[in-house]
Amino acid sequence: MYGKKASQLCQELSRIEDDQLHPFNNDLFNQVLEESNEHFYQLESRMTKMHADGLDLQTTQNQDYYGGLIHHLSLLRNKRCLLTYIYQRTQNIQRLRWQLGAVLPEDIQERLNHFEKEYFKSYSDLIGSYMTSIDLDLVVDVTPPKDPYIQVRVMDDVGEVFLDDQSTSLLRNSIHLMKRTEAEPLISQGLLEEFAG
Amino acid sequence: MEGDVAGSSRGNGADSSARFRNSEELQDWMNEEGDGSADMSASDVDMLKRAWRNEKAAPEVLPFQTLLVERVREQILLMEDNLVAFSGEISEELMLSLYRMDLDRTLFLLRAYLRTRLNKIEKFALHVLKAQELWDRLSEQEQDYAQRFTDSLHKHFQQTVLGKLPYGYQSIMKQATSSEEDDMIPEPNLDTFVFCRSKRAIGAFQLDEKGDETVDLMADDLYILRYRPIKDLLDNDRIELV
Numbered sequence: 442m443y444g445k446k447a448s449q450l451c452q453e454l455s456r457i458e459d460d461q462l463h464p465f466n467n468d469l470f471n472q473v474l475e476e477s478n479e480h481f482y483q484l485e486s487r488m489t490k491m492h493a494d495g496l497d498l499q500t501t502q503n504q505d506y507y508g509g510l511i512h513h514l515s516l517l518r519n520k521r522c523l524l525t526y527i528y529q530r531t532q533n534i535q536r537l538r539w540q541l542g543a544v545l546p547e548d549i550q551e552r553l554n555h556f557e558k559e560y561f562k563s564y565s566d567l568i569g570s571y572m573t574s575i576d577l578d579l580v581v582d583v584t585p586p587k588d589p590y591i592q593v594r595v596m597d598d599v600g601e602v603f604l605d606d607q608s609t610s611l612l613r614n615s616i617h618l619m620k621r622t623e624a625e626p627l628i629s630q631g632l633l634e635e636f637a638g
Numbered sequence: 639m640e641g642d643v644a645g646s647s648r649g650n651g652a653d654s655s656a657r658f659r660n661s662e663e664l665q666d667w668m669n670e671e672g673d674g675s676a677d678m679s680a681s682d683v684d685m686l687k688r689a690w691r692n693e694k695a696a697p698e699v700l701p702f703q704t705l706l707v708e709r710v711r712e713q714i715l716l717m718e719d720n721l722v723a724f725s726g727e728i729s730e731e732l733m734l735s736l737y738r739m740d741l742d743r744t745l746f747l748l749r750a751y752l753r754t755r756l757n758k759i760e761k762f763a764l765h766v767l768k769a770q771e772l773w774d775r776l777s778e779q780e781q782d783y784a785q786r787f788t789d790s791l792h793k794h795f796q797q798t799v800l801g802k803l804p805y806g807y808q809s810i811m812k813q814a815t816s817s818e819e820d821d822m823i824p825e826p827n828l829d830t831f832v833f834c835r836s837k838r839a840i841g842a843f844q845l846d847e848k849g850d851e852t853v854d855l856m857a858d859d860l861y862i863l864r865y866r867p868i869k870d871l872l873d874n875d876r877i878e879l880v
Contacts, residue, residue, distance in 0.1 A: 474799075474802050474803070477807075478803075478804055481803075481806075481807070513814070513816075516803075516804070516807060516814075517807075517813050517814060520799070520807055520813065521813075523798075523799045523803075524795060524799055524800075527794065527795060527798050527799055528795075531791065535760070554798075556794060556797045556798050557794075559794075559797075560790065560791075560794040563793075564790065567783065567786050567787060567790065571756070571779060571780075571782075571783045574779045574782070575752065575779050577748070577749065577752070578749075579749050579752055579753050581749070582742075582745060582746045582749050582750075585743070585750075586739070586742045586743060586746055621742070622742070622745075
């Protein structure tokens with residue numbers, strides 16, 4: 442059935458939990474692309490036939506016209522589904538930039554295809570240069586601050602870092618009171634966790 | 639939760655300012671912030687909070703508050719300087735911590751405001767680029783952002799889908815070359831419903847062109863209305879969205 446594969450592609454998106462990014466479904470994606478080109482071929486051959494028969498494409502409403510129309514509409518539908526698939530994934534990719542920063546962990550990298558990696562990079566540069574142009578880091582402070590300081594537990598040996606212009610040694614399992622703005626990037630990288638003592 | 643982001647937890651100017659007499663800036667801060675709530679004219683931070691809330695609730699991107707953002711940023715710089723200047727005084731630690739909290743809240747508001755706008759710009763980038771009225775609502779930096787964002791999204795679409803589709807179906811604006819208009823650009827739904835509150839009594843307000851539907855807007859009452867008809871009231875700052 443026409444459009445079936447494209448709708449499978451979109452169904453895949455809806456099955457995915459909100460913040461999951463699945464590996465790119467190259468197989469199905471390419472099949473939909475092939476199908477689209479086949480639709481076009483079918484459409485073209487019908488139009489050529491009508492042309493050869495000397496019929497006016499605008500006014501004739503014979504079987505070739507409706508056949509072609511169905512291929513045209515199926516193609517539009519496929520285009521829509523393909524773009525939806527890509528677009529939804531870019532939404533996830535953009536969100537990852539805000540959550541995880543400019544460098545993606547290995548396991549997520551693997552789920553992106555070549556173009557998506559490029560897109561991530563250009564989006565990341567874009568955010569970076571916007572923040573530079575307004576001279577303000579927008580990635581921190583995602584939730585309204587209750588207290589300027591929070592208590593955090595160190596998940597893994599991080600070593601010496603500069604916090605509030607003082608060198609602090611973050612050892613595994615040690616507990617620190619630090620500025621929320623400084624802790625947040627480290628928390629989102631998974632190096633610290635908020636510690637509610 | 640939003641309610642107390644910027645507004646509460648401030649020291650009472652009259653009680654604690656005695657210890658700060660050596661500092662004019664701190665004194666100013668106490669005076670300005672301490673009785674802000676009773677004052678008729680809202681502080682810049684309050685105005686930013688309102689701008690942020692409007693921005694969050696409105697389906698389309700609103701005019702960038704250039705002057706307001708400028709003023710708030712100046713205040714933030716001033717507050718940061720003050721914090722550095724007074725950080726040595728152990729005896730003022732509590733006050734400094736409150737001051738720090740106030741600063742952080744202001745910063746949060748500013749960031750949240752700018753982030754909300756970016757979100758909307760991303761969502762409707764093509765539409766914003768095409769509609770002059772919306773384009774003019776962006777700050778210079780946002781315009782640059784919208785342009786570059788669209789370019790990079792277009793490039794991505796081109797490489798993954800559009801470039802591989804048959805000739806005639808490759809446009810990002812149109813479904814196919816046979817479409818007469820650009821029929822593939824997502825636009826905000828202006829007929830969506832928003833919660834709004836009127837600041838003063840506006841009286842009978844017409845909700846549709848025929849005038850069949852009117853609503854009596856009273857001061858400080860909450861309404862759920864379609865966004866489109868009340869757009870102008872929002873522009874004139876006569877209502878706020880919540």
